[in-house]
Amino acid sequence: MSAAEFVIATGLTAVLAGLIATEYAYFTRSFSALQHYMYLSGKSRYAMDRMSRDIRQADSITAFATNQLTISLAWTNVTFNYNAPDRTLSRQSAGTTEVFLTGCDYLRFDVFDRSTVSNSFSFTVATNVTSAKVVQMDWVCSKKIFGKKGATENIQSAVVTLRKQ
Numbered sequence: 001m002s003a004a005e006f007v008i009a010t011g012l013t014a015v016l017a018g019l020i021a022t023e024y025a026y027f028t029r030s031f032s033a034l035q036h037y038m039y040l041s042g043k044s045r046y047a048m049d050r051m052s053r054d055i056r057q058a059d060s061i062t063a064f065a066t067n068q069l070t071i072s073l074a075w076t077n078v079t080f081n082y083n084a085p086d087r088t089l090s091r092q093s094a095g096t097t098e099v100f101l102t103g104c105d106y107l108r109f110d111v112f113d114r115s116t117v118s119n120s121f122s123f124t125v126a127t128n129v130t131s132a133k134v135v136q137m138d139w140v141c142s143k144k145i146f147g148k149k150g151a152t153e154n155i156q157s158a159v160v161t162l163r164k165q
Contacts, residue, residue, distance in 0.1 A: 029145065036143045040103070044141060044156045047089060047100035051137060054078055054091075055160040061132040064111045069135060082107040082139075089139070106155075107139040114161065135160050 058071035067082040089101040112123040112134040126132040
């Protein structure tokens with residue numbers, strides 16, 4: 001084997017190794033992004049299901065703000081609290097705290113009245129807890145992939161009506 005053949009073979013091997021390394025990095029990042037997205041989606045579905053069920057079954061709304069909602073549920077108060085610095089959404093009830101979401105970039109509760117006008121429903125922003133009957137929840141969560149913010153989930157949103165009111 002001559003020196004020219006050796007240089008060409010070494011060059012082709014280096015190019016092939018570079019292509020394989022690039023493909024490996026691409027597939028690793030893609031797989032990681034997909035895994036994080038599935039994790040975020042599952043956690044969001046769980047949080048939405050639990051919160052919706054609790055709110056639908058609530059006796060009343062006892063307090064609300066854009067980052068916190070407190071409901072009366074079966075003789076106990078349940079509080080859903082969004083902690084922006086920690087990026088968490090938690091449920092507090094009877095002295096126990098369960099974290100529903102982590103990596104939550106944005107969360108907002110909006111509370112509305114439900115009034116019947118000419119056989120149709122209209123929603124107006126609730127000004128006090130006695131008139132509150134409808135809760136809208138919106139949030140966006142994300143996770144870091146290899147140190148960069150990525151896998152941002154589309155906004156989750158739900159409008160839930162208290163059944164007992």
